[in-house]
Amino acid sequence: xxxxxxxxxxxxxxLYLAMGLPNVMVGVVAAILYKNLGVSNEDIALYTSQxxxxxxxxxxWSPLLEPFQTKRWxxxxxxxVMMASLGAVAFCLPLDSFFQASLAFFWITGFASxxxxxxxxxxxxxxMPLKDQARYAGLQGMCWNLGAVVGSGLLVSLTGxxxxxxxxxxxxxxxxxxxxxxAMMGLFAAWHWRTLPAGAPSALQGRGLAxxxxxxxxxxxxxxxxxxxxxxxxxxxxxxxxxxFIEKFGPLFLLDARSAGGLGLSNESMxxxxxxxxxxxxIAGAFLGGFMVARWSLPRTLVLLSLVLNLPHVTYWLxxxxxxxxxxxxxxxxxxxxxxxxxxxVGLMLYMxxxxxxxxxxxxxxxxxxxxxxxxxxxxxxxxxxxFAACGQRxxxxxxxxxxxSVVPVVLAFFAPFPQSEQCEP
Numbered sequence: 501x502x503x504x505x506x507x508x509x510x511x512x513x514x515l516y517l518a519m520g521l522p523n524v525m526v527g528v529v530a531a532i533l534y535k536n537l538g539v540s541n542e543d544i545a546l547y548t549s550q551x552x553x554x555x556x557x558x559x560x561w562s563p564l565l566e567p568f569q570t571k572r573w574x575x576x577x578x579x580x581v582m583m584a585s586l587g588a589v590a591f592c593l594p595l596d597s598f599f600q601a602s603l604a605f606f607w608i609t610g611f612a613s614x615x616x617x618x619x620x621x622x623x624x625x626x627x628m629p630l631k632d633q634a635r636y637a638g639l640q641g642m643c644w645n646l647g648a649v650v651g652s653g654l655l656v657s658l659t660g661x662x663x664x665x666x667x668x669x670x671x672x673x674x675x676x677x678x679x680x681x682x683a684m685m686g687l688f689a690a691w692h693w694r695t696l697p698a699g700a701p702s703a704l705q706g707r708g709l710a711x712x713x714x715x716x717x718x719x720x721x722x723x724x725x726x727x728x729x730x731x732x733x734x735x736x737x738x739x740x741x742x743x744x745f746i747e748k749f750g751p752l753f754l755l756d757a758r759s760a761g762g763l764g765l766s767n768e769s770m771x772x773x774x775x776x777x778x779x780x781x782x783i784a785g786a787f788l789g790g791f792m793v794a795r796w797s798l799p800r801t802l803v804l805l806s807l808v809l810n811l812p813h814v815t816y817w818l819x820x821x822x823x824x825x826x827x828x829x830x831x832x833x834x835x836x837x838x839x840x841x842x843x844x845x846v847g848l849m850l851y852m853x854x855x856x857x858x859x860x861x862x863x864x865x866x867x868x869x870x871x872x873x874x875x876x877x878x879x880x881x882x883x884x885x886x887x888f889a890a891c892g893q894r895x896x897x898x899x900x901x902x903x904x905x906s907v908v909p910v911v912l913a914f915f916a917p918f919p920q921s922e923q924c925e926p
Contacts, residue, residue, distance in 0.1 A: 508636060510695045512636055513639065515692065515696065516620075519617055519620055520647025521684065522613040523644075523647070525586065525609065525651045525681060526613065527552060529656065530606055532755070536767070537593075537598070537599075537671070541756075543599075545749070545752075545881065545885035550878070551606055551610045555614045555874030556874045558615075558874070559867060561615070562618045562719075562871075563861070565615070566719075570701065571619040572623065574618075576693055578615050578616035582616070582685045583689065585612065586605070586609055586681050588605040589606060589678045591675070614874075619863065621866050621870065622866065623696065623699035626699045627697050635794055637794075641846055649778070653773075653779065659673040659767050660766050664766070718860075723861070726856070731916070731917050733869075734912055735909075735912050735916045736851070736869055738909045739848045739876075740809070740848065740877075740909070741909055742905045742909070744879070745880050745902045746813060747877065749888060753819070758823060760893075761823075763830065765830075774834075776831075778834055779838075782842035786845070786846055789843040789844065790846050792805070798850050803913045805847030805913075806844060806909050808840045809840050809847070810840075810906035811906075813902055816899045816902070817903055820895040820898075820899050821896055847913075852866060852869035854920055856868070
């Protein structure tokens, strides 16, 4: 099926839905699954954080994709792999050793998802002109988040409904949800077989295995030869530093009992928050961020976008201080945080596309940049359990520390270099 001339609206939304769904299943929903099945907070934070490593390690194998097949081929194959691995997670859950077995298949899902991210972003940045990248950045971010909402909102709510209304065990609930997720990945593969463009070929495509080593060496050398690369990497690493702690312990805080300092929400309530107020706020923020960059350029808006992403972390501190019971008030605060995340994250994605990716290895260099972004999530998630323990397992103290850490990204954004600034001008 020829798809080179397909309109972006036929493949950008579905492609980023297919990227967001497995990412959140591995990074966020797995933690909720294990919480429901009785795993401790410390084990959840430590072991699920390690599942970010595939995204961190993308630079090790992204150059090896350059000589082989098309980006479209890799995307379709990875979606089929995820269909199989997520289905395998479901069948692990009734086992006595479910924790270890399901972690192994979540790892496989993570590696396939990270590989899909490499080639999918490669398709986007090699198919879209620069102005269209900014124009579609809001849609891109919205659809990635909608994929995440399906997982952390609708599917989590479904487990709560099955458990509370139909009396299913948590194992039965999560088996059904994981099988449904696997089926969705299969449907994405079928749709993209018809609609997804191949993406621009690498200069090394078709040169076979012998070119892989050359690709790896040339990609690394040219990446670190970029002007001001270390400062750009520092901006990328710290941009979502505070958000990394929020992402790991925010859901645990919402679910934990009030006696433990949490809000004591049910799966249904948390899924409702993520799937309604959080979703609408994120969409509004992502579109507003994309509009601002398209209108005023990235160099003129990055500091503001960084501030908008990090300032709303105060909402979790307020929630931990007040422990409100009114869902409306909780929903407003969660929506503010999601709005800031949606609007601010546009700045980071475009910074990586327009400042780090340009050159002969666009797909690979963008993968390197997103690998650094994933390193943030991995490192913050890994130490979050120890930081929480050091805070006396008090959420108020923990979120106060997150607020202090959120100052660093704003300062770095102020000093962010723009060696490709002429490409960012409208």
